[in-house]
Each structure stands twice: as C-alpha cells, then as structure tokens.
Amino acid sequence: MPLTAADRHRRTRRDHAGETAEDYAEAVAVILDQHGVCRLVDLAERFGVSHVTANRVVARLEREGLIDTAPYQPIELTPAGRRLARAAQRRHQTVLDFLRALGVSERTANIDAEGIEHHVSPETLRAFAAFAESHGQV
Amino acid sequence: MPLTAADRHRRTRRDHAGETAEDYAEAVAVILDQHGVCRLVDLAERFGVSHVTANRVVARLEREGLIDTAPYQPIELTPAGRRLARAAQRRHQTVLDFLRALGVSERTANIDAEGIEHHVSPETLRAFAAFAESHGQV
DNA sequence: CCGGAAGTGTAGCCTATGCTACAAATGTGT
DNA sequence: ACACATTTGTAGCATAGGCTACACTTCCGG
Numbered sequence: 001m002p003l004t005a006a007d008r009h010r011r012t013r014r015d016h017a018g019e020t021a022e023d024y025a026e027a028v029a030v031i032l033d034q035h036g037v038c039r040l041v042d043l044a045e046r047f048g049v050s051h052v053t054a055n056r057v058v059a060r061l062e063r064e065g066l067i068d069t070a071p072y073q074p075i076e077l078t079p080a081g082r083r084l085a086r087a088a089q090r091r092h093q094t095v096l097d098f099l100r101a102l103g104v105s106e107r108t109a110n111i112d113a114e115g116i117e118h119h120v121s122p123e124t125l126r127a128f129a130a131f132a133e134s135h136g137q138v
Numbered sequence: 139m140p141l142t143a144a145d146r147h148r149r150t151r152r153d154h155a156g157e158t159a160e161d162y163a164e165a166v167a168v169i170l171d172q173h174g175v176c177r178l179v180d181l182a183e184r185f186g187v188s189h190v191t192a193n194r195v196v197a198r199l200e201r202e203g204l205i206d207t208a209p210y211q212p213i214e215l216t217p218a219g220r221r222l223a224r225a226a227q228r229r230h231q232t233v234l235d236f237l238r239a240l241g242v243s244e245r246t247a248n249i250d251a252e253g254i255e256h257h258v259s260p261e262t263l264r265a266f267a268a269f270a271e272s273h274g275q276v
Numbered sequence: 277c278c279g280g281a282a283g284t285g286t287a288g289c290c291t292a293t294g295c296t297a298c299a300a301a302t303g304t305g306t
Numbered sequence: 307a308c309a310c311a312t313t314t315g316t317a318g319c320a321t322a323g324g325c326t327a328c329a330c331t332t333c334c335g336g
Contacts, residue, residue: 003245003248003249004186005165005184005185005186006183006184006185006186007186008248008249008252009161009184009185009186009252010186011249011252011253012249012252012253013293013294015253016154017322020322020323023147027143039282039283039284040283040284040285041282041283041284045144046143046144046147047143047144047147048142048143048144048145048147048148049323049324049325050324050325050326051283051284051285052284052285052286052324052325052326053323053324053325055284055285055286056322056323056324057322057323060321060322071284071285071331072283072284072285072330072331072332073284099262099265102262102265102266102269103265104261104262104265105261107141108259108261108262109262110141110146111141111146111149111150111259112257112258112259112262114146114147114149114150114257115149115150115153115256115257115258116254116257116258118253119250119252119253119254119257120250120253120254121246121249121250123242123243123246124237124240124242124246124247124250127237127240127241127242128240131240151323151324155292158292158293177312177313177314178313178314178315179312179313179314187293187294187295188294188295188296189313189314189315190294190295190296190314190315190316191293191294191295193314193315193316194292194293194294195292195293198291198292209301209314209315210300210301210302210313210314210315211314
C-alpha cells in the first residue's frame with residue numbers, strides 16, 4: 001500500500017496523543033531521582049503549567065495505569081510508567097546526542113530534542129544513534 | 139539565562155499551535171498545484187479528517203489571514219498564506235532529504251519528516267541541509 | 277496544639293480538534 | 307429545468323489541555 005498523506009497525518013496525530021504521557025512519565029522519574037519524592041507542584045513547575053493542568057494530566061495517566069497516587073499524596077510510577085519513562089529518557093538522550101554530534105549548539109539541541117523526540121521512529125532512532133556513535137564528540 | 143525545562147516545554151507547545159496552520163497552508167498550495175482548485179473535501183481527504191474538522195481549521199486560518207474563501211467556494215491562499223506554504227514546503231523537503239541522506243528508508247522518512255519538520259529550529263535546519271548536501275543521496 | 281504556608285482539589289471557562297447527523301447550496305447531466 | 311450527486315455549512319457532543327478563583331488538606335514551627 002502506498003502511504004498516503006492522510007496516513008502520515010493520522011500517524012502524526014496518534015503520536016501526539018502519547019507525547020504527554022511520555023513527557024510526564026519521564027518527568028516523574030527525573031524528579032523522583034532528584035528529590036526523592038514527586039509532588040504535583042514539581043510537575044507543574046517543570047512543564048510551566050498551572051497545578052490544575054498538571055493535576056488533570058496526572059489523573060489521566062493514573063487512569064491509563066502509568067501513575068500511582070492518592071489524594072494529597074506524592075506521585076509514584078507504576079511498573080508500566082517506569083518502563084515508559086526509561087524508554088523516553090533513552091530516546092531523548094539519543095536525539096540530544098545526535099543533534100550535538102551534528103554540530104547544533106547546546107541550547108538549540110535542548111529545545112529541538114524536546115520537540116523531535118516524539119516523532120522519531122525506531123528506524124530513524126537507530127540511524128541517529130549510529131551517527132552520534134561514529135561522530136561522537138568527547 | 140539558563141534554559142529551564144519549563145521554557146523548553148512552553149516552546150514546544152507554542153510550536154504546536156502553528157503546526158496546523160503550516161500543514162494546511164502547504165496542503166492548499168499542493169492541491170492548487172495539482173488540481174487547479176482546492177476544495178474543502180480535498181483537504182479533509184488529505185489530512186484524513188472529516189470535512190467538518192477541515193472546515194473549522196480553514197475558518198481559523200481565514201481569521202488569521204492565511205486563507206481566502208467565500209461560502210461554498212474553493213479555497214485560495216492569501217499572500218501571507220503562500221509565503222507560509224513555501225517556507226513549510228522548503229523545510230519539509232530539507233528534513234526529508236536529510237533523513238534519506240542518513241540512510242532512513244523512504245517510507246519511514248516520509249512518516250517521520252511529517253512529525254519532525256515543525257520542531258526543527260533554523261539552526262538545526264541548516265545543519266540538516268548541510269548534511270544532506272555533503273552526503274547527497276544517489 | 278494550633279495557625280499559617282504549602283500543596284491539592286474543584287468549579288467553571290476557554291480554544292483546538294476530533295466526530296456524526298442533518299440541512300442547505302452547487303453543479304451536472306439528461 | 308429539474309432531479310440527484312457532490313460539496314459545504316450547522317448543531318451538538320467529546321477529549322485534551324490551557325487558565326483563575328476559591329476551598330480544603332497536610333505539614334511544620336513556635
């Protein structure tokens with residue numbers, strides 16, 4: 001089947017739906033790592049949104065089985081959430097390393113990696129990793 | 139100023155707001171090129187959405203001065219819309235050429251370019267173009 | 277132990293995108 | 307010219323994600 005423009009756009013929209021989940025799972029993992037506990041305000045601060053928005057996303061991810069929380073209590077990751085977080089962190093790092101290896105400035109690499117990472121298929125990610133490997137700086 | 143995670147995410151969210159505009163402007167340009175006229179159904183078909191959704195996006199882009207339409211009539215681009223479409227087409231092509239030059243398969247390159255193009259800063263785009271240039275495929 | 281600060285939750289509103297179902301306009305062929 | 311197919315428009319609903327304002331818990335310090 002020839003891949004139509006509609007197929008590509010549908011795929012991109014589907015990707016978008018999972019981005020938030022990955023971002024939040026990754027953020028929870030990072031915050032747990034750095035502070036021992038993850039509070040709603042930490043997430044809100046990290047994403048630059050109000051605590052209300054963070055709260056709703058957390059509630060959704062809890063429905064989806066990625067996050068574990070009780071009212072007024074800190075936020076934990078379920079095993080599935082941890083897996084997702086690890087995968088997201090790895091992909092993020094690969095994209096970041098790749099952009100650096102390409103010669104993009106640190107600042108720009110950090111910004112672009114955030115947007116790009118969710119749209120990189122496994123195949124492209126492998127190509128990114130191979131490139132970063134062979135042109136690895138430092 | 140150190141770029142915080144919140145800054146990066148805010149930037150990514152802002153980008154997202156403009157994606158639809160670029161995608162639609164580009165699509166209108168392509169369709170006009172191929173069929174002479176651009177109808178709502180053409181856009182709906184291209185994006186794989188209902189004509190209602192396409193209609194609403196078109197209405198928004200008209201408010202934003204990118205598209206020109208009258209009820210029940212074909213869709214035109216304003217000068218600003220044409221400029222945006224051209225820029226989007228160029229960026230899309232650069233990202234696509236870059237992925238191909240990296241060795242990514244045609245099919246995957248097509249999918250990933252769709253998602254990646256909107257998150258590539260001018261600096262990174264230049265790096266992409268330079269790489270595609272020097273590693274020119276076939 | 278109790279009062280205020282910090283952290284959460286809830287109510288209610290907004291936009292952007294999805295959808296189906298139904299209504300209205302356009303255009304086309306005999 | 308009229309009927310029918312195509313194309314647009316509109317009504318009404320849903321979800322994801324933004325927000326402010328206000329209420330309620332928790333937690334800590336004096």
